[in-house]
Amino acid sequence: MKANPGGEIAPAEVMGRDRLIGDLWGILEQQSVILSAERRMGKTSVIKKMRSEAAADKLPIYRDLENVRSPLEFVETIFKDVEEYLSKVDRTARKTRAFLSQLGGIEFSGFKLPEIAAPHWKNLLTQTIADLVENQDRRVILLWDEVPYMLDNIGDAAAMELLDTLRSIRQMYPAVRMVYTGSIGLHHVLGVLRKAGYTNDPTNDMYVQDVPPLSAKDATNLARKLLEGENIKTPDIQGTAVFIADELSNIPFYIHHLIVKLRLRGGLVDVAAIKAVIATCLDDPLNPWKMEYYRERVDSYYDEKQRPYALNLLDILAAAGGALSFDELFNGIKQESETQDKEMARKVVRLLEQDYYIYKQDSKYQFRYPLIQKYWKSLRC
Numbered sequence: 001m002k003a004n005p006g007g008e009i010a011p012a013e014v015m016g017r018d019r020l021i022g023d024l025w026g027i028l029e030q031q032s033v034i035l036s037a038e039r040r041m042g043k044t045s046v047i048k049k050m051r052s053e054a055a056a057d058k059l060p061i062y063r064d065l066e067n068v069r070s071p072l073e074f075v076e077t078i079f080k081d082v083e084e085y086l087s088k089v090d091r092t093a094r095k096t097r098a099f100l101s102q103l104g105g106i107e108f109s110g111f112k113l114p115e116i117a118a119p120h121w122k123n124l125l126t127q128t129i130a131d132l133v134e135n136q137d138r139r140v141i142l143l144w145d146e147v148p149y150m151l152d153n154i155g156d157a158a159a160m161e162l163l164d165t166l167r168s169i170r171q172m173y174p175a176v177r178m179v180y181t182g183s184i185g186l187h188h189v190l191g192v193l194r195k196a197g198y199t200n201d202p203t204n205d206m207y208v209q210d211v212p213p214l215s216a217k218d219a220t221n222l223a224r225k226l227l228e229g230e231n232i233k234t235p236d237i238q239g240t241a242v243f244i245a246d247e248l249s250n251i252p253f254y255i256h257h258l259i260v261k262l263r264l265r266g267g268l269v270d271v272a273a274i275k276a277v278i279a280t281c282l283d284d285p286l287n288p289w290k291m292e293y294y295r296e297r298v299d300s301y302y303d304e305k306q307r308p309y310a311l312n313l314l315d316i317l318a319a320a321g322g323a324l325s326f327d328e329l330f331n332g333i334k335q336e337s338e339t340q341d342k343e344m345a346r347k348v349v350r351l352l353e354q355d356y357y358i359y360k361q362d363s364k365y366q367f368r369y370p371l372i373q374k375y376w377k378s379l380r381c
């Protein structure tokens, strides 16, 4: 297998995830799903693999929504997907087209929705889904990638209406399932909307599933296949694969990336070489591992009051080495003048948990991924 960090990988090259995918199909029998994890953990790979493996009674439709900029653009995107599918079974989105023709006063053709349709986007969206559901018998699974980015792009008011409309479509068409994936937690988007006065809970009918790193076994297997595929010379291939998986917290993107670096480096690869390459990647100001994301997210999604808490808490924890209790954490941050409010500290600890920076075990907190801790330490401590 060849290393391909960040690129689209074929379903057959998606290592592991079978159990997760099996669980997801099971959940989808009952309800829609929010699939959440940081960037590059493997969400897109999971849903694309689901698309390729779907049983005959399922109709999976995948769409990346990261660049959608308005509700009308969203509807247009979905409309195109629906028409594309229906044309394969010699059908069209008849109701939606009839509605568009009525709006425009002339027969609607093509796929580009006219601006005059903009105020009617909710109706159009509902019609489009109706056309899809009524023209075939399979269970529709809408695999929508990066929904929170879209919500961020389209503005608060439209985001609220879109979330509500999608929820009502799920209620109206019980055979339709939606899978939202998101790298920014939906809780941040909802937090922003709540501050703007939104009081609904538009995803409380959906099951939230996170995408963890690979199992140690699958990560080791991936490392081994990539070492072999890239012809990397090492004294003990299995031992090297185990070491790589462990050092990279079993996160597949970093494994792919490290293998590229090792290939470019050439020569015999041993533990010392691997450690040195990882340290260089973490320290590289060009951020090949896009780890700046972990730092930048604090600026983008934590408000002014929360921000110093998040940074100080992570700094204390990164330096500590081991797990810390809440009191130990708070004792550490309260030395600083901006972080002395205990309730705020609790709130931010919770947010850091939701954002996968840290987790709690036996009443103590630690970084969720040793690799991110190492990065944080090399960046700030």
Ligand SMILES: Nc1ncnc2c1ncn2[C@@H]1O[C@H](COP(=O)(O)OP(=O)(O)O)[C@@H](O)[C@H]1O
Pocket: 004, 005, 006, 007, 008, 009, 013, 014, 015, 016, 017, 037, 038, 039, 040, 041, 042, 043, 044, 045, 046, 183, 222, 252, 253, 254, 256
């Ligand atoms: N299960 C997997 N097996 C092998 N490589 C993977 C797997 N999941 C992710 N990757 C690697 O990580 C990269 C990022 O994965 P992706 O699915 O795009 O993450 P996300 O959608 O969460 O940002 C992929 O391009 C690939 O190199």
Ligand SMILES: [Mg+2]
Pocket: 040, 043, 044, 045, 145
């Ligand atoms: Mg993705």
